[in-house]
Amino acid sequence: MTDFPGAPDVSDPATAPLGGGRLRVLAAMSGGVDSAVAAARAAEAGHEVTGVHLALSSNPQSFRTGARGCCTLEDSRDARRAADVIGIPFYVWDLAERFREDVIDDFVAEYAAGRTPNPCLRCNEKIKFAALLDKAVALGFDAVCTGHYARILTGPGGVRELHRAVDPAKDQSYVLGVLDTEQLDHAMFPLGDTPKEQVRAEAERRGLAVAKKPDSHDICFIADGDTQGFLEQRLGTAPGEIVDVDGTRLGEHSGAYGFTIGQRKGLRIGHPAADGKPRYVLDISPVDNRVTVGPAEALDVAGLTGIRPRWCGSTPFTAGACTVQLRAHGEPVAATAALVDGELRVELAEPARGIAPGQAVVLYDGTRVVGSATIATTERAVLTH
Known part of the structure; x- marks a missing residue:
């Protein structure tokens, strides 16, 4: 038996949250193609859009290293040029100190404790939909718009729900699974119903110079991709x-x-x-x-415990059948979950391999994100001793 509500049958347009109408929208512009097209769509929908680039590095490089990162001076300039083409105001906000405390320091501390964190998920929770959203609301904005590939749909009773993107290869609902109901109420994801190749084609039609810019990947604050070297500098x-x-x-x-x-x-x-x-x-x-x-078979995990659960939507979760995703680009896994003494207990229908404490487990009901938790312990499917 499940406490999950059924899938919604009515969709909100991604550019008209909070009941529709003309909104004051703050568009987070990383300097990439996705956030540029998202901002352009929000403006074209008639909203009053202001672009903002988040300066997350206290000592940004001038140029990106390959396709890594999204915090360089080049990225800031690309975002500004995109805002000029769209015809919206543009600002740079310095959140480097907050980013260091909430994302980088957390990343280092988690590795030092033997866990494997997901800094993109933490950035979405602490920076883009906490620090940025708090500042936006204080300044009178109604919503924060980003280029994430996810959808917001209207469920029973008019509750806004987070759902997977139409393009499964680009779906980013996993790293957004930490968002709570209040944050979703002020979120706008205009790209959730569009495949990535169409976004690039649209950027070119709009005259955005970032149309062919490579996607950022890996960890943005480790520009050369050497995670071990980065950690060794800080931990010795x-x-x-x-x-x-x-x-x-x-x-x-x-x-x-x-x-x-x-x-x-x-x-x-x-x-x-x-x-x-x-x-x-x-x-x-x-x-x-x-x-x-x-051996490889000793990596198989049959169950796990998650701590610090966060829920999307207003329906309290207690127990039920669901699917779970255990890594950013992982496949959905059938499972049953229960909330016990404030912790999430998950039993997997089939063992999953290589699941580490510190990662996130995100629960789904169909395409809808129910909530997420940080994996604290895992239960091996076979004994390793």
Whole structure:
């Protein structure tokens, strides 16, 4: 039995939240094609749109490194040029200190504790739909518009709900699963019903220079993509053991933070396993600074516990059948979930591989996001000892 309401049958246009009408909209413009087209659509829909670029780095680079990042001076200039073409006012807001405290420091602390965080999810929660939204509402704006690929639909009783995007390859509802009802009430996602290739074609028709600009990826504040090097600069070296599931010492590492659950490459193990099969990171223990490796099947997770749950929509969740997503680009997994003493207990219908504490579990009812929680513990499908 489920407490989830049925799927909605009425959709709000993505550019007309909060009951429709002309709105004062703050468009977060990263300097990429998605946020530029989203801002253009909001303006074309008749809203009073102001563009804003978030300066999230206290020492931004002049140019991007390949397709990584979204916080450079080049990105700021691209956003400004897009705003000029659209014909909307444009400002740069300095949120570097808040970003450092809520996203970067949290990222480092989570790795130091042996967990694997998702900084994009944290940025959406703490920066784009907390710090930015708070400032926008204080200044009299009705909504914050972004280029995320997700939809807001109207469910039973007129409640606004977060749903998957039409384009499954670009769907970003997972990293938006931390948004609560109040934040959704002030959110606008104009691209949720459009495939990415059509967004680029539209940008070109609109004369936006970012039409062919590569997408940003990976972690925006680690421009060169070297996460281990970034962490080592902040946490220093901390040599420890790499062991097999039976405790046999296999090698040494310079910092447990340099590993993630499910990692196969870069283990620096001197000799192969007895069965000749590859080994994967199974566990990271910050207490004794030990990394445990083992066979792929030992990565299978049958259940998990999530803490700090956050819910989308007004219907309280207690228990029921659902699907869950366990990583940003992961496939939906059938599950049953229950809220027990403020924690989310999830049992998976089929084992999922390589799930790590610190990641997010996002619950869905069909395409609707029900809520999310941070994975605290996992239950292995097979014994590793």
